[in-house]
Amino acid sequence: MAFAYFPHTDEDIRAMLSKIGAVSLDDLYADVPGDMLFKGSFDIPDAMSEMELRRKFDGLASMNIPLKVFCGAGAYDHYSPAVVPAIISRAEFLTSYTPYQAEVSQGTLRYIFEFQTMMCMLTGLDCSNASMYDGPTSAAEALLMSVACTRKKRRVLVSGTLLPHVLQVAGTYCRFHGVGLTVIPHRSGVSDLEAIRRELQAGDVAGVMVPGINRFGIIEDLSGFADAVHDAKALLIVYSDPSSLAVLTTPAGWGADIACGDAQTLGIPLSFGGPYIGFLCCRQEHVRKLPGRIVGETVDADGRRAFVLTLQAREQHIRREKATSNICSNESLMALYVTVYLSLMGPDGLKRVNDLSYGGAHYLHSRLLATGLFSEAFDKPFLKEFVLRSKVPAGLLQKTLVEKGFFGALSCGDGLVSFCVTENRSREEIDALVDAVSSLKAN
Amino acid sequence: MKNYDRLIFELSREGRCGYSLPEGSWEENTGCLPQNLRRETRPALPQVSEPDVVRHYVNLSGMNYSVDTGFYPLGSCTMKYNPRIDEELASHPGFAHLHPLQPEETVQGALQLCRELSDCLCKLTGMAAFTLNPCAGAHGELTGLMIMRQYHISRGDLKRTRIIVPDSAHGTNPASAAVCGLEVVQVRSTPEGLIDMDHLRPLLDDTVAGIMMTNPNTLGLFETGIREIVKCVHEAGGLLYYDGANMNALLGKVRPADMGFDIMHLNLHKTFSTPHGGGGPGAGPVGVTASLAGLIPEIGRVSAFHGNFGVLMKAYAYILSLGRQNIGRVGPLAVLAANYVKESLKDRYRLPVPSLCKHEFVYDGLARQDAGDGQQVTTLDIAKRLLDYGFHAPTIYFPLLFHQSIMIEPTETESLETLDAFIDAMRRIADEAESSLGLLKSAPHTTPVRRPDETLAATHLKLTWKS
Numbered sequence: 001m002a003f004a005y006f007p008h009t010d011e012d013i014r015a016m017l018s019k020i021g022a023v024s025l026d027d028l029y030a031d032v033p034g035d036m037l038f039k040g041s042f043d044i045p046d047a048m049s050e051m052e053l054r055r056k057f058d059g060l061a062s063m064n065i066p067l068k069v070f071c072g073a074g075a076y077d078h079y080s081p082a083v084v085p086a087i088i089s090r091a092e093f094l095t096s097y098t099p100y101q102a103e104v105s106q107g108t109l110r111y112i113f114e115f116q117t118m119m120c121m122l123t124g125l126d127c128s129n130a131s132m133y134d135g136p137t138s139a140a141e142a143l144l145m146s147v148a149c150t151r152k153k154r155r156v157l158v159s160g161t162l163l164p165h166v167l168q169v170a171g172t173y174c175r176f177h178g179v180g181l182t183v184i185p186h187r188s189g190v191s192d193l194e195a196i197r198r199e200l201q202a203g204d205v206a207g208v209m210v211p212g213i214n215r216f217g218i219i220e221d222l223s224g225f226a227d228a229v230h231d232a233k234a235l236l237i238v239y240s241d242p243s244s245l246a247v248l249t250t251p252a253g254w255g256a257d258i259a260c261g262d263a264q265t266l267g268i269p270l271s272f273g274g275p276y277i278g279f280l281c282c283r284q285e286h287v288r289k290l291p292g293r294i295v296g297e298t299v300d301a302d303g304r305r306a307f308v309l310t311l312q313a314r315e316q317h318i319r320r321e322k323a324t325s326n327i328c329s330n331e332s333l334m335a336l337y338v339t340v341y342l343s344l345m346g347p348d349g350l351k352r353v354n355d356l357s358y359g360g361a362h363y364l365h366s367r368l369l370a371t372g373l374f375s376e377a378f379d380k381p382f383l384k385e386f387v388l389r390s391k392v393p394a395g396l397l398q399k400t401l402v403e404k405g406f407f408g409a410l411s412c413g414d415g416l417v418s419f420c421v422t423e424n425r426s427r428e429e430i431d432a433l434v435d436a437v438s439s440l441k442a443n
Numbered sequence: 444m445k446n447y448d449r450l451i452f453e454l455s456r457e458g459r460c461g462y463s464l465p466e467g468s469w470e471e472n473t474g475c476l477p478q479n480l481r482r483e484t485r486p487a488l489p490q491v492s493e494p495d496v497v498r499h500y501v502n503l504s505g506m507n508y509s510v511d512t513g514f515y516p517l518g519s520c521t522m523k524y525n526p527r528i529d530e531e532l533a534s535h536p537g538f539a540h541l542h543p544l545q546p547e548e549t550v551q552g553a554l555q556l557c558r559e560l561s562d563c564l565c566k567l568t569g570m571a572a573f574t575l576n577p578c579a580g581a582h583g584e585l586t587g588l589m590i591m592r593q594y595h596i597s598r599g600d601l602k603r604t605r606i607i608v609p610d611s612a613h614g615t616n617p618a619s620a621a622v623c624g625l626e627v628v629q630v631r632s633t634p635e636g637l638i639d640m641d642h643l644r645p646l647l648d649d650t651v652a653g654i655m656m657t658n659p660n661t662l663g664l665f666e667t668g669i670r671e672i673v674k675c676v677h678e679a680g681g682l683l684y685y686d687g688a689n690m691n692a693l694l695g696k697v698r699p700a701d702m703g704f705d706i707m708h709l710n711l712h713k714t715f716s717t718p719h720g721g722g723g724p725g726a727g728p729v730g731v732t733a734s735l736a737g738l739i740p741e742i743g744r745v746s747a748f749h750g751n752f753g754v755l756m757k758a759y760a761y762i763l764s765l766g767r768q769n770i771g772r773v774g775p776l777a778v779l780a781a782n783y784v785k786e787s788l789k790d791r792y793r794l795p796v797p798s799l800c801k802h803e804f805v806y807d808g809l810a811r812q813d814a815g816d817g818q819q820v821t822t823l824d825i826a827k828r829l830l831d832y833g834f835h836a837p838t839i840y841f842p843l844l845f846h847q848s849i850m851i852e853p854t855e856t857e858s859l860e861t862l863d864a865f866i867d868a869m870r871r872i873a874d875e876a877e878s879s880l881g882l883l884k885s886a887p888h889t890t891p892v893r894r895p896d897e898t899l900a901a902t903h904l905k906l907t908w909k910s
Contacts, residue, residue, distance in 0.1 A: 003769045005524055005716075006776055007858035013776075016783040016859065025775040028782065029696055031665045031799055036701050038771075044563045047766025050528050056763065057756075061537025063552030069542045074747060077542070081462065083497055085534070091511035092504035095525050098722035101836050103827070103890035107507035108721040111500070114451050117907040121486040127906050130722070133578035134747040144622070165747055172743035176589050178624045219480050247473040249482050262747070272553045273543030273748025274578065275724035287904065293722065298900035301885075305448055306895035310904070316581070316618035317841070321627040326618035329579040329712065333720030336500075343451045343496045347485040349462030351473070358476075359469020381476055398546065407545050423464065 003047075068429055069270070070364075070401075070408030072385045072420035073215070074135060074163045078243065078353065079424045080267045080341065087340045088333060098293075098329070102308045108332065109307035112295040115335040118342045122245040123259040124252025125281040129292035131331040135262025136169035138278030139209060139239055141291050141325055142260040143170055145282070146207025146235040147179055148289045148324065149257075153206035153234070155180035157199050159191035161214035162239055170209070180204075189216050189378035193224055200232035207258070212240040212248060217385030217418060218378060219248060226255025235286075241265050242279060244383055246350035251281070258282045267341025268334060277334035288314060291325030356423035357384035360430060364421050367434045371441060377416055385420040387412055392440050404436035446891040447502040452908045454499060455489035461496050487910075506891050507721070508835050514861050516784075518803045518838035518850025519613065519661055521691045521713035526764060529717065529757040538756065543748035557749065560759040561728075567762075567770065568690075568707060569700025570730030574739050576750040580688055583708025583727025584619035584655070589742040590706055591653050591682050592623060594735060600680070603652040607681075609638055611662060611842045613688055616655045625652060632844060636662040636796045638672060647679035657686035658702065659693070659801035661842040661850070663781060673703030682706060682735075690714045691854065692778055692802035695771030699730075706731050714773075715758035726754040776855035777802045780862060784853055787866045791873035795845055802854075808847030809876055820876040820883060822847040827894065828875065828886035832868035 002009075008016075013025070022028060029037060048056060069077040088094065092107060099105030099112075112130045119128040132138035143156045158170055160183050167183060174181040184195045191210045199205060208229045213219055222238065229236040237258040238251035243265035245251075251259035264276035282290050288311065296310030316323040345353065361384045368374050374388035390397055394411035401408045409417040421430065473481065491499070508515075515522035541550055561573040577583040588606070595603040606625040608616045610632055617627045628646055631639040637660070654676050658666045666672065676683055685699040685707035691714045693699075699707045711717050712725035719725075728750070731739065762770065778801050785794065785804045792806035809820055826836035826849070838850040853862055875882050887893055 001768075003765070003772070005526065005764075005856050006769075006772065007856065007861075008776060008779075012859040013779065016779050019786050020779075020782045021786075022782075025779060028775060028778045028799065029665075031667055032697055033667070033670060036669075036697055038696060038698055038701065042695070042767050042770055043566050044767050044770065045763055047768045048763045050764075053528060053532060053760055053763055057532045057535055057760070058537070060552040060556050061535050063555060064537055064541060065549040066537070066540060067542070067545060067549060069540070071542060071544060073544055075543050077540070079464075083461075083493060087497070087500045087504075089530065090501065090504045092507040092509045093721055094530075094718045095510035096507045096721045097515060097517060097520060097522060097719050097835070101508070101826070101830065102895045103830055103887050103892055104508035104835065105506075105721070106891050107503040107505065110450065110503050110506070113906075113908065117452065118486075118488060120907050121488055133582060133723075133751075136744070136747045137578070137582070165744060168744035169746065172589070172745055173622070175743070176592060176623045219476065221477075221480060223479065245482065246486060246488075247476075247481060249480055253482060269539045270542050271539055272541040272550065272752040273750075274746070275751040275753050276747060287906070294906060296900040297905035298896045298903075300892040300896070301894045302892075304446075304892055306892040308895045308897050308900050310897065310900040310906075313901075315614075317614035319618070320614050321617035321621040323614070323618040323621070326581045326585055326615050326622045327579070328581045328615050329710075329719075329723040329725040331578075331720075331724045332722030333718075334724055336721075339451075340496065340500055342488055343491055343499070344461035344493060345488070346455075346460055346462065346490040347488045348460060348490070349464060350488065351485065352462070352464045352467075355472035355474075356464065356467045356469070358473045359467055359471050362471045362475075363469055381480060383473070383476075402546055402549060407542055407549070410544060423467075427468070 067405055067407040070406055070419050070433055071410045073410055073418060074165055075270055075273060076265045076422055077270055077424050078265055078422050080269060081344050083344060084267050084337055084340050088336060093336055099309060102306065106307060109295050111336050111339050113307050115339045116295060118339060119279050119281055122242045123281045124250035125259055126284040127287045127290060128279060128281040129290050129294050131335045132278030132280055132292060133331060134276045134278045136166045138260035138280050139166045140170045140173035142237045142258045142280060143174060143207055143209060144177055145258060145289050145291060146237060149235060149286050150206040153204050155204045157182050157184055157196055157205055157208045159184050159210040161186045161191050162211050163215045166239060189218050189380055190220050193228060197228050200228060205232060205234045207235045207237050209237040209239055212238050213244055213383060216378060216387045217382040218380040219383055222254040244354060246347060247354045257286065263338050266338040268337050275331055275334055277331040277338060289324055292327045292330055353423050357421060360421035360425050361386060364419060364430050368437065371438050373437060373440060384422055385418060387416045387418045389415050390417045400440055401436055406433050406436060408433060447506060450908050451489045451491060451499055454491050454495050457490060459490045459492050461491050461493040513833055513835065514857055514865060515835040516837045516851045516853055516865060517835060518852045519688055521852060521854055523716050523854035524856035525716055525718040526761060529760040532760045533753050533756040556759060557755065560755055563762050564709060564728060564730060568730050569698035570707065571733035572736035573728045573730045575728045575755055576746045577727040577729055578746050578751050579723060579725040580708060580710040580727045581615040581619055583729050584615055585622055586745050587684050587706040587708055587729045588619055588623040588625060590731060590735060590738050591684060593738045593742050594682060595652055602650050605650050606652050607646055607654040611660050611844055612655060613661065613686060616686060636664050637666055637668060640668055640671060644675060647675055649680060651679060651681045653682035653684055655684040655686055657689045659689050662796055662805050663800035663803040664796065665801055669702050688713060689802060692774055694773040696774045700732060705735060711754055711758040716761045717754050717757040724751045724754050726751045773855050780853040780855060780857055784851060784862055784866060788869050791870055803850060803852035806849040807845040809873055818880060822849050824883040825872055828872050828883045829868060830887040831889045834865055834868055
């Protein structure tokens with residue numbers, strides 16, 4: 001029976017079998033032991049037509065409850081311009097392979113080169129790779145990279161103010177790779193430089209990771225961190241939200257050797273957590289330890305400007321077990337999201353995104369405090385995300401908001417709840433959220 | 444293909460903008476932040492109008508080859524057709540705006556989809572449980588190896604720190620093992636291209652955690668000794684990891700669990716038709732047998748949230764499109780195409796392993812490699828000349844078992860006419876190698892750029908644009 005994705009007629013199949021010298025398709029599995037062949041029918045659903053598929057997915061979607069998002073914690077509801085999906089859906093990008101054949105991949109190679117450039121502009125560092133899977137895996141790879149750069153040292157320090165899922169993924173990678181990972185508890189909501197200094201004295205630390213904006217939404221003042229880390233001959237890694245780097249001190253500005261994070265904030269929809277895109281940037285001197293694909297500029301046989309995957313001797317397909325990482329497929333198409341987004345936004349648009357988020361978040365912050373149901377937790381500078389100490393149990397607060405159509409007040413433990421406001425939230429939506437919260441006062 | 448030689452930065456002019464954002468009416472902005480937290484100079488991002496941005500990227504797209512424009516005979520990459528309905532469904536607004544940390548009761552549709560996809564993957568592979576969290580094939584390998592190590596650790600068997608990997612394996616196998624803290628021990632292939640049992644047996648001691656295999660292997664051969672390999676590895680206390688990169692050959696015909704594998708990953712961007720995206724996003728779900736299922740949560744978190752959910756949606760749509768009626772035809776039609784191409788060109792290209800292949804096979808250069816005047820026709824020449832004929836090049840110089848490897852994988856979505864056109868181009872190139880060698884040596888001739896200087900790129904690193 002004909003099927004839309006299989007072009008073969010019965011006659012085609014007969015002709016092809018005849019060329020091979022086989023009688024039936026079953027003959028093509030003559031080398032498989034008979035008892036290993038699957039017999040019978042798979043217990044999966046019947047084939048669906050496109051109409052049935054649309055109904056199926058509509059049905060699944062109807063089981064979700066759409067909420068206005070007032071949370072971040074590593075995934076942010078930023079606005080994405082109409083041009084972005086239009087470019088992404090172009091088949092020449094979407095259905096192309098990894099650009100190993102440079103002659104027929106200049107489109108992909110060029111936008112990755114642009115992506116690398118833009119990530120360097122945002123972080124202030126010299127080099128960027130072509131992407132990692134997501135923020136947490138970029139953090140894990142950055143830590144392993146610091147170990148590779150410093151040799152012989154097998155321990156890393158991570159600030160307890162990093163997002164929980166970043167700490168968890170870093171912990172998984174380090175445990176199996178045989179790298180010691182020490183989490184430094186926060187001090188009044190920020191990374192504890194004194195505690196880090198004490199740990200560094202042991203002399204076995206390869207890298208130290210701290211966030212630019214932390215799990216409480218606080219913009220960390222990283223003055224003095226680079227000196228302390230470099231004095232101990234370790235590398236400083238700053239985990240950043242790249243959107244914020246339009247306005248905030250860059251990782252390079254804080255003296256970082258490596259920057260990493262999740263670039264989902266640059267035009268990529270929430271999509272229940274993925275696909276997103278990790279980024280990884282470093283100083284020039286460490287580029288040969290940078291994992292993943294890297295695009296470089298060169299010239300072709302006729303002297304024209306051309307782009308190629310370069311420094312491939314670091315990678316798994318050449319170096320195998322001695323590679324800087326096992327990463328192969330990364331998030332190339334998501335790098336196109338970021339590149340098109342940043343091309344549209346430019347420096348002023350991205351600053352406006354931050355200003356609008358900042359304005360909305362600070363408006364919500366003061367209105368929530370005014371309800372009397374919250375108190376200030378840390379009283380430190382924040383951008384679009386903040387935590388408050390809630391007088392109402394976090395679970396009840398979140399449940400109340402969900403009933404009114406909001407996702408907010410994510411519990412951070414210790415009676416703390418976090419909120420986030422992006423430029424995508426209007427004053428009316430914020431006021432409605434505050435009304436929903438205020439309804440708890442009557443009880 | 445049209446040559447278009449601009450970078451977005453070269454279209455930038457101070458004062459242009461491509462965004463449309465509200466003015467905003469907030470009392471405060473980022474200027475209120477303490478001075479030392481603010482960056483001193485704004486980033487040098489491009490300032491470009493919206494029409495310029497659109498035209499730039501559409502022009503760049505014109506410099507790419509893609510599945511939607513032509514045939515990719517790329518070995519081990521399974522470049523099959525990417526159905527459009529899957530794209531439409533994956534951008535469904537009922538899923539696109541879900542935050543990954545929303546309360547479970549508000550994301551029941553998304554969780555149900557993940558559950559149904561997992562169930563299908565279990566049925567198709569014979570495994571008992573899948574985690575959908577890994578974001579790509581290599582990420583799946585790493586996750587699977589962590590589960591393997593966790594298995595030994597949980598039994599207090601701490602000395603098993605070595606992993607056996609065949610010399611024909613994908614490069615990600617040894618690299619993933621190294622990231623996982625395992626020492627790689629390479630096992631040889633026989634002249635027939637299969638795992639050398641006489642070499643394998645003595646390697647299997649109580650320091651071996653297991654073996655990583657792909658079956659069919661990268662020569663496209665079914666490891667006929669699989670029964671014996673499984674028996675020996677299990678008797679030695681090790682586990683068997685199945686690299687699902689070559690699963691397309693077996694889809695609907697052989698289940699990895701029935702072969703005796705304990706842990707595996709699937710590349711949804713290969714076997715389950717989600718688009719490759721120029722190098723991701725992919726998805727690499729990991730499946731395990733019943734006795735290992737409890738170990739999945741024990742290894743800890745491997746990615747941010749629930750994996751590449753958007754990719755999972757596309758793969759599920761693909762499975763539902765095929766359904767039980769068609770899923771079993773994928774492997775046989777892919778294998779048919781591979782054997783057809785193999786048989787059609789073996790008089791002109793050297794076929795080091797002539798037996799029945801699965802979804803892919805390997806030529807070792809031209810049958811007549813010496814062009815007469817001492818000049819060698821290389822695999823690179825053949826690959827580059829194919830571009831002129833409108834085809835993507837095959838995977839070249841892999842596997843490493845031969846010097847001039849040309850690894851070809853047609854898939855079940857290529858018509859006989861397309862395969863015949865490819866065969867014809869390959870025959871013409873073989874002719875040209877004898878009659879007009881210069882044409883090959885200077886190929887390609889029709890692409891936007893020709894043989895970029897890779898050495899220059901690596902020795903004079905230019906990784907960013909500078910004004």
